[in-house]
Amino acid sequence: MTTLKKQSIKEEIQQYADEVIALRRHFHQYPEASLKEFETIKRIKAELNKLDIPFEEVGKTGVLGTIVGEKPGKTIILRADIDALELEDATGKEYQSKYPGLNHACGHDGHIAALLGAAKVLKNHKDDFAGTIKLAFQPAEEIGAGACQFVAGGFVENIDQVFGIHLDSSVPVGKLVATKGATNASCDIFKIEVEGLSSHVAQPNVGRDAVLAAASIVVELQKIAAREVSPLDPIVVGIGVLDAGTRYNIVANHAKIEGTVRAFSHETRAFVLKRVEEIAHQIAEAHRTKISSFHTYDAAGPLINDDTATELAQKVAAEIVGSENVVTDHTKSLGADDFADFLQKAPGVYGRVGTRNLDNPDTQYGHHHEKFDIDEAGLALATEFHVRYALTYLHSFE
Numbered sequence: 001m002t003t004l005k006k007q008s009i010k011e012e013i014q015q016y017a018d019e020v021i022a023l024r025r026h027f028h029q030y031p032e033a034s035l036k037e038f039e040t041i042k043r044i045k046a047e048l049n050k051l052d053i054p055f056e057e058v059g060k061t062g063v064l065g066t067i068v069g070e071k072p073g074k075t076i077i078l079r080a081d082i083d084a085l086e087l088e089d090a091t092g093k094e095y096q097s098k099y100p101g102l103n104h105a106c107g108h109d110g111h112i113a114a115l116l117g118a119a120k121v122l123k124n125h126k127d128d129f130a131g132t133i134k135l136a137f138q139p140a141e142e143i144g145a146g147a148c149q150f151v152a153g154g155f156v157e158n159i160d161q162v163f164g165i166h167l168d169s170s171v172p173v174g175k176l177v178a179t180k181g182a183t184n185a186s187c188d189i190f191k192i193e194v195e196g197l198s199s200h201v202a203q204p205n206v207g208r209d210a211v212l213a214a215a216s217i218v219v220e221l222q223k224i225a226a227r228e229v230s231p232l233d234p235i236v237v238g239i240g241v242l243d244a245g246t247r248y249n250i251v252a253n254h255a256k257i258e259g260t261v262r263a264f265s266h267e268t269r270a271f272v273l274k275r276v277e278e279i280a281h282q283i284a285e286a287h288r289t290k291i292s293s294f295h296t297y298d299a300a301g302p303l304i305n306d307d308t309a310t311e312l313a314q315k316v317a318a319e320i321v322g323s324e325n326v327v328t329d330h331t332k333s334l335g336a337d338d339f340a341d342f343l344q345k346a347p348g349v350y351g352r353v354g355t356r357n358l359d360n361p362d363t364q365y366g367h368h369h370e371k372f373d374i375d376e377a378g379l380a381l382a383t384e385f386h387v388r389y390a391l392t393y394l395h396s397f398e
Contacts, residue, residue, distance in 0.1 A: 005128075006319060009121065009387060016117050017380045023047070024113035024379060025095035031084030031102040031109070034140035037061040040082050040112070044137050047116050051123050053135070059149040065135035067122050069394065073131025074160040076393055077346070078386050079339060080115035081108050081141035090370040091362070105372040107167035107355070112137065114165070114353075114382035121387050131394040134159070136342075144187060144299025147341035156341075161309065162348030163389050164339045165382050169367060171354030173375040176320060176385060177327040178313035178351045184303035185236070185262035186269045187336030192217065192280050193293035194244075198253040207251030211244045213287035214255035218242060220279050221259070224272055235272055236262040236334055262334045264302050303340040306347035313349045316388045320381065327352075351389075353382040 032040050041061045048055050048065050055065040061082075084104045089097035097103050104110075119135050136155070140146035150156055171177060194214045199207030221237050229235050237259065244255030261276060263269040277294050284291045317326040330352065339350050355374035357363045365371045 010384060012121055012124070013117065013380055013384050013387065016120060016383070020113045020117035020379050020383055021376045023116055024110050024376065027109035027112050028095050028104045029098050031097050031099055031104045033086055033102060034083040034143040035061060035145060037082050037139045041137065041139070044082070044112065044116070048119065051120055053119060053123055056155070058153055058155060059139065061139040062146065062149055063137045064150070064155050065119065067119070067126055067133045067135070069129040069131050069133070070127045071130035073129070073394055075132040075134065075158065076161040076163060076390050077134045077136050077156065077159050077342065078115060078118065078390060079136040079138055079162065079164040079342060080111040081138050081146065082112050083108060083140050083142050083146070085142060085368060087368065088370050091373050093373065103370065105369060106142070106367045107372075107374060108141070110167045110355070110374055110379055110382065111165070114379050115386060117379070117383040118386035121383070122390060125391070129391055129394045133390050133394070141338050144336070144338045147338035151341050151345055156345040159346040161393055162342040162346045163386070164342070165351045165353050165385055166337065167355045167374055167378060167382065168352040169356050169363060169365065169372065169374065171327065171352055172356050172358060173354045173363070173378045174321060174381070175325045175327055175354040176317035176351060176381065177330045177353070178310050178317055178349060179328055179330045180305055180307050180310045182264040182302050182304045183330065183332055183350065184337050184340065185264050185332070185334040186302040186340070187299040188261045188269070188273055189297040189299055190259055190261065190273070190276055191293070191295045192257040192291060194255040194257070194284055194289050195292040196251070196253045196255070196289045199251045201249045201251055204251055207253070208289050209251050209287065210255040210289055211252045213284050213289040214242055214244055214257055216287065217257060217280050217283045220283050221276060224275050224279070228275060229268060229272065233268055234264060234332070234334070235268060236260065237272065237276065238262070262336065264332065266302060269302060300336040300338040301340040301344055303337055303350055304343060305349045306343070309347050309349040312393060313351050313389060316392050317351070317385065320384050320388060351385060353378050353385060
């Protein structure tokens with residue numbers, strides 16, 4: 001990409017900056033929960049229609065737009081997640097959520113707006129690149145049920161590269177992040193049902209105590225991280241629910257455990273899940289109870305950035321903000337993101353865009369906080385990151 005073209009792209013994005021901010025504020029006011037993004041996707045379709053960008057529906061609330069370049073070439077997917085959280089909005093801003101109990105407190109409103117801004121610029125330059133750019137507006141990231149719709153529907157087949165970004169309130173505005181390797185952990189949710197036998201607590205030998213068995217399972221599961229996985233390989237086996245019993249003087253005949261496994265590699269993930277199930281059955285048997293149900297839900301795999309794609313993202317980011325403002329060693333997160341599903345089908349990278357303004361405390365709340373907000377100057381950088389990465393990958397203007 002020549003210097004002249006790079007500068008013209010930046011100027012073009014700045015011309016649309018206010019439109020992107022307005023879109024972000026619209027989506028912030030009208031957040032919708034996972035798999036219920038009906039009005040959100042309706043507005044996205046309307047914006048794509050304005051740009052004369054054809055699209056395919058993915059599931060009930062997803063869309064994949066397509067921009068075809070002047071000549072045949074490679075195909076890249078740019079992705080934005082679109083769902084909000086079940087959380088009150090306490091920002092007090094003029095664009096505060098109009099829907100009680102729903103809030104774009106993770107920045108997905110900005111993701112939508114930035115990708116729509118990128119779509120406008122890329123459409124304007126369709127005669128300047130070879131290949132195809134696909135725009136994935138993905139629902140249900142927060143529950144790990146959206147990316148799998150694109151994968152299961154075959155929309156990520158024959159794709160050469162995937163690229164996504166996440167706004168990040170822990171990173172100062174003006175900085176871009178591209179880090180090699182695993183950056184986000186997997187997320188598996190497990191549910192264990194323990195079946196015992198009721199009796200009066202005065203006759204515990206007659207019953208089979210599901211409470212004690214479940215409590216013992218919870219304790220034993222903590223030893224996986226402590227004794228079965230290398231300390232240099234971070235994992236989480238977390239228990240969020242232990243529910244059992246109906247009355248103080250009845251030996252419980254049923255208990256329910258719900259928890260999660262987080263890991264940074266496919267191998268460790270598989271090993272830990274196997275051990276969770278084995279330990280549950282072994283401990284239940286030791287208490288003369290049994291596991292009546294063991295179920296896991298695959299919310300997201302480990303998010304592992306491709307080295308070559310990350311190097312390209314670092315190069316592009318340096319051209320946008322200067323190499324001194326590119327973070328190449330961002331701390332791993334045990335939080336998950338189902339963009340990992342895209343990365344399991346095609347090489348690519350998941351970058352981050354800083355939105356924290358050190359002079360504005362409103363932008364310093366963490367994600368999933370009811371007062372979460374962003375420095376909207378980061379939106380233009382997110383837009384440009386999408387545009388520049390796609391055009392550079394497709395070897396535009398060479």
